Amino acid sequence: MRVNVQLIKAANDSHLWADTFDRKLTDIFSVESEVAKAIADQLRAHITGQEEQILAAKPTDNPEAYDAYLRGLAYTLKTTTSPTNALAAQKYLREAVRLDPKFALSWALLSYVDASGYIIQSLEPTVALREETRQAAETALTLQPNLGEAVLAEGYYHYACLKDYDTAVRYFEQARPLLPNSSRIPESLAYLTRRRGQWDQSESYFNEAERLDPRNVNLLNEHAGSYILLRRFPEALRKVDQVLDITPDDLDTLTVKAAIAQAEGDLPRAAALLAPLHPNADDSYALETQVYQEILERRPAQITPRLKEILAKPDPALGPINSELRFWLGWAQEVADDHAAAQASWSQARSELESFLKEQRDNYFLIGYLALTNMGSGDKAAALALSERAMAALPIEKDAVTGPIPVEILARVAAQMGEPDRAIAALQKLLSIPYAGAFPAGPLTPALLRLDPMFDPLRNDPRFQKLAESAAPKAGDK
The missing domain is CATH 1.25.40 (Serine Threonine Protein Phosphatase 5, Tetratricopeptide repeat)
Incomplete structure (x- = not known):
C-alpha cells in the first residue's frame, strides 16, 4: 500500500510538506499512527503521553466496520446536514456498530448524527430516534469512559433532544481536555449559546471553532446561518462565499445565497442564482426556495409540473418532507389561481401531516x-x-x-x-x-x-x- 501525504496550511492553502509511505496493508491503524507522528514531527509539535495513547489506539479490529464508519463520517462533513446526508450517515454508522458492537467511536458518532438530525429535523424527531440517540451515547461511554467523542455525544444528546442546556455545557467542558484542538467543542457551544439567544457568545465560539478548522464547510455554513438569523446579510454572504471557494457549485450553498437575495428583496439576483440549479426530489431546501421565488414573483406556473412529478412518486424515506412539499404545491397552485387543484393538494397534505403527528x-x-x-x-x-x-x-x-x-x-x-x-x-x-x-x-x-x-x-x-x-x-x- 502506498500513502501519499501532503501537509497544507489551511489558512492560506500553502504547501508545507509531503511524503510517501509504502507499507504492507496488515494494520491500517498503525500506518495512520505513523503518519500522524510524522506530521507532528514536521510541525515540531510535542506529543503528550495522552496524545501518544490516542494515536496508538485502534478504534476497531474490523476493517469493514471502520470502512462503514468512514463513509458515515464523510456524510457528516458535507456542506449542510440535509435529510439525505443525515440518513446516509445514520445508515453507515448503524452498519458499523452492527459489524462491531464494541466500536465506541462509531457509537458516539451515531449518537451525534441522531441528535443533530433530531434538533434540526433532518431526521424525524420521534421518540424512537431520541431513544437511539441516548442509547448510542451511553453505549459509547460504557465502552470507553474517557473517549472525548463519547462525552461530547452525551452532551449533544442533552442539548439537542432534551434542551437541557446546563447539563450539556458540563459534558462539553468535560470533553474539552479529551479532545485537544478539536473544533467540535466550540462548535457545539456555538450552537447551544445560539439557542439560548446569547448571540455575542455564540459568535465568539464560532470564531474559535473556525480558527481550529478553517476549511470545515459545514461549520462555515452554520456561521453564515447565524448571520442570517441576525439579518446581517453582508457578513452571511462573506461566509457563504468562503464555502463556495472550497466547494464550488455546491447546490445547498448556492441556494443559501439565493435565499439571502430573497430576504433582501433582490428577486432578480435570486432568480439568477436559482436558474441553473436542478434539485432532485430529496433536495427539499433548494426546491422550496425555487417555489418561494416564483411565488414572490407571482408566477408559479413554471415550478408546479416539477413538484407534481416529484410528488407522484414520493420517496418514503423523506417522510413528512413530502407533505411539506405538497403544501408548497398547493400554495403555488393558489397563487396561479388554480383553486381546485390547491384545495386537493392541501387536503392530501393535511391528511398526511395528521398521520405523522400521531407519532x-x-x-x-x-x-x-x-x-x-x-x-x-x-x-x-x-x-x-x-x-x-x-x-x-x-x-x-x-x-x-x-x-x-x-x-x-x-x-x-x-x-x-x-x-x-x-x-x-x-x-x-x-x-x-x-x-x-x-x-x-x-x-x-x-x-x-x-x-x-x-x-x-x-x-x-x-x-x-x-x-x-x-x-x-x-x-x-x-
Missing part, C-alpha cells in the same frame, strides 16, 4: 405546517388553534432560534384568516428579534413583507405599511 405530537414543525394547510383550506378555527399549539410546543424562552417560528405561522394564519390585530402584533415581535424563519428565505424582513402574497390582506393597514417600509433590523437590534 410526533409535540413536533412544532408538523403542527405549523398543519396550521398552514388548514388555513389554505379555510378552516380558521383549526388553523389558529394549531398555531397556538405550535407556540406552546416550542416557547421562545426554550429556543431562541426556532422558538419564534410558530409565531410567524400565527402571523401568516391571522393575516389570511381576518385577524389583522393578531397578525400585526406577531409581526412587530418577529421583526424585532433574530430567528430562523418558517420559510427558506430565513427570518421575515420588511422586503419579504412587501413581496409575500400571504400578507396581501394587510396591505392597506397603516401598521403593516410601517413595518414593510422600515429598514431591515441592524446587527445591534437584538
Whole structure:
C-alpha cells in the first residue's frame, strides 16, 4: 500500500510538506499512527503521553466496520446536514456498530448524527430516534469512559433532544481536555449559546471553532446561518462565499445565497442564482426556495409540473418532507389561481401531516405546517388553534432560534384568516428579534413583507405599511 501525504496550511492553502509511505496493508491503524507522528514531527509539535495513547489506539479490529464508519463520517462533513446526508450517515454508522458492537467511536458518532438530525429535523424527531440517540451515547461511554467523542455525544444528546442546556455545557467542558484542538467543542457551544439567544457568545465560539478548522464547510455554513438569523446579510454572504471557494457549485450553498437575495428583496439576483440549479426530489431546501421565488414573483406556473412529478412518486424515506412539499404545491397552485387543484393538494397534505403527528405530537414543525394547510383550506378555527399549539410546543424562552417560528405561522394564519390585530402584533415581535424563519428565505424582513402574497390582506393597514417600509433590523437590534 502506498500513502501519499501532503501537509497544507489551511489558512492560506500553502504547501508545507509531503511524503510517501509504502507499507504492507496488515494494520491500517498503525500506518495512520505513523503518519500522524510524522506530521507532528514536521510541525515540531510535542506529543503528550495522552496524545501518544490516542494515536496508538485502534478504534476497531474490523476493517469493514471502520470502512462503514468512514463513509458515515464523510456524510457528516458535507456542506449542510440535509435529510439525505443525515440518513446516509445514520445508515453507515448503524452498519458499523452492527459489524462491531464494541466500536465506541462509531457509537458516539451515531449518537451525534441522531441528535443533530433530531434538533434540526433532518431526521424525524420521534421518540424512537431520541431513544437511539441516548442509547448510542451511553453505549459509547460504557465502552470507553474517557473517549472525548463519547462525552461530547452525551452532551449533544442533552442539548439537542432534551434542551437541557446546563447539563450539556458540563459534558462539553468535560470533553474539552479529551479532545485537544478539536473544533467540535466550540462548535457545539456555538450552537447551544445560539439557542439560548446569547448571540455575542455564540459568535465568539464560532470564531474559535473556525480558527481550529478553517476549511470545515459545514461549520462555515452554520456561521453564515447565524448571520442570517441576525439579518446581517453582508457578513452571511462573506461566509457563504468562503464555502463556495472550497466547494464550488455546491447546490445547498448556492441556494443559501439565493435565499439571502430573497430576504433582501433582490428577486432578480435570486432568480439568477436559482436558474441553473436542478434539485432532485430529496433536495427539499433548494426546491422550496425555487417555489418561494416564483411565488414572490407571482408566477408559479413554471415550478408546479416539477413538484407534481416529484410528488407522484414520493420517496418514503423523506417522510413528512413530502407533505411539506405538497403544501408548497398547493400554495403555488393558489397563487396561479388554480383553486381546485390547491384545495386537493392541501387536503392530501393535511391528511398526511395528521398521520405523522400521531407519532410526533409535540413536533412544532408538523403542527405549523398543519396550521398552514388548514388555513389554505379555510378552516380558521383549526388553523389558529394549531398555531397556538405550535407556540406552546416550542416557547421562545426554550429556543431562541426556532422558538419564534410558530409565531410567524400565527402571523401568516391571522393575516389570511381576518385577524389583522393578531397578525400585526406577531409581526412587530418577529421583526424585532433574530430567528430562523418558517420559510427558506430565513427570518421575515420588511422586503419579504412587501413581496409575500400571504400578507396581501394587510396591505392597506397603516401598521403593516410601517413595518414593510422600515429598514431591515441592524446587527445591534437584538
